[in-house]
Amino acid sequence: MNVMYPTRVVLDKEPALAAIWLVYGSVALAGFLICRLKARWLALFLPLSLALSVPGISELHNVGREIFYESPLYYFQSCVAIFLAMSGPAWGGAHSLRRNSAERRATAVWIGAASALLAVASFRAGFGGTSALFLMDPTVKLTADLVPIPGRVHRGVRGYGTIVTREDTARAESYWIVLLGAKGNRVKSCGEWTASRLPVLVIGHFDPPCFLGGGGRNSVLPVADRNLVVTQGRIEFTASDGKRLRISR
Numbered sequence: 001m002n003v004m005y006p007t008r009v010v011l012d013k014e015p016a017l018a019a020i021w022l023v024y025g026s027v028a029l030a031g032f033l034i035c036r037l038k039a040r041w042l043a044l045f046l047p048l049s050l051a052l053s054v055p056g057i058s059e060l061h062n063v064g065r066e067i068f069y070e071s072p073l074y075y076f077q078s079c080v081a082i083f084l085a086m087s088g089p090a091w092g093g094a095h096s097l098r099r100n101s102a103e104r105r106a107t108a109v110w111i112g113a114a115s116a117l118l119a120v121a122s123f124r125a126g127f128g129g130t131s132a133l134f135l136m137d138p139t140v141k142l143t144a145d146l147v148p149i150p151g152r153v154h155r156g157v158r159g160y161g162t163i164v165t166r167e168d169t170a171r172a173e174s175y176w177i178v179l180l181g182a183k184g185n186r187v188k189s190c191g192e193w194t195a196s197r198l199p200v201l202v203i204g205h206f207d208p209p210c211f212l213g214g215g216g217r218n219s220v221l222p223v224a225d226r227n228l229v230v231t232q233g234r235i236e237f238t239a240s241d242g243k244r245l246r247i248s249r
Contacts, residue, residue: 011070014059017077024081027052031089039096045089056082069203133157134201144168144243153247154201164247165195166239173240179230187228187237 031045056078060067068075134154142151142164149168156162161178174190195201228237234248 011067011074014067014074017074020056020078020081023052024056024085028081028084028088031085032092035089035092036095039093042089042093049085049089053082053086134163134195134203136199139249141246141248142166143246143248144239146244146246152195152197154195162235162247163190163195163201164235164245166245169241175237175239175245177228177235177237185228185230187226189240 027045027049031041031049035041035045060075060078060082064075067078134156137153137155140153142149142153144166149166151164151166151168151172153165154163161176163174163176165172165174172194174193174195175187176190177185177187179185226237229235234246236244236246239245
């Protein structure tokens with residue numbers, strides 16, 4: 001059974017983006033400028049940046065996918081701010097050290113470790129077991145009543161279905177298609193939600209925007225009336241305005 005949660009139940013408990021940038025941005029900028037003058041200041045700023053960054057990384061690890069679903073912009077800006085705070089002092093210190101010195105190599109190792117740590121935390125948060133990854137398919141053609149129309153198709157990496165978005169209407173429309181073979185194929189309108197133009201989509205199971213349970217809460221037409229047809233290399237169904245949408249190669 002799918003459990004639906006209110007939107008923004010996590011984000012409302014998180015600090016404002018302005019506060020995040022004030023704290024992490026100050027550490028990154030001050031650390032970079034001061035350590036660029038004297039590399040010895042790394043002894044102060046590296047532990048400080050690590051102490052400030054660990055809580056942020058832990059938060060992304062614990063509720064990152066919920067934050068991403070509620071506000072991708074908040075999620076990505078948080079990652080960038082944390083990374084800059086962790087790497088800013090190291091970059092400043094690297095400028096003040098001689099080329100190929102042991103200190104410079106140690107600084108490079110620190111930057112690499114900071115990048116890897118944040119990348120792992122972000123990957124587990126955004127692409128964990130309770131999220132679905134969709135990639136845009138540039139090879140397909142989209143038509144409405146056999147007339148080519150602008151739009152895009154995102155396909156699920158692990159069999160989570162296909163999201164079709166048409167842009168020939170006054171407002172773009174997205175449809176979610178799941179092909180289950182003998183268990184039945186399903187299609188529904190996503191209503192007010194529209195897939196973005198980004199080549200990669202990450203959709204959490206935490207209040208998914210276009211859940212296919214039952215007939216679909218945003219469907220204009222019942223699933224049975226969409227007359228979904230699936231053949232080799234082609235998917236066709238009836239859109240909410242009555243036109244036949246076709247996805248083919």
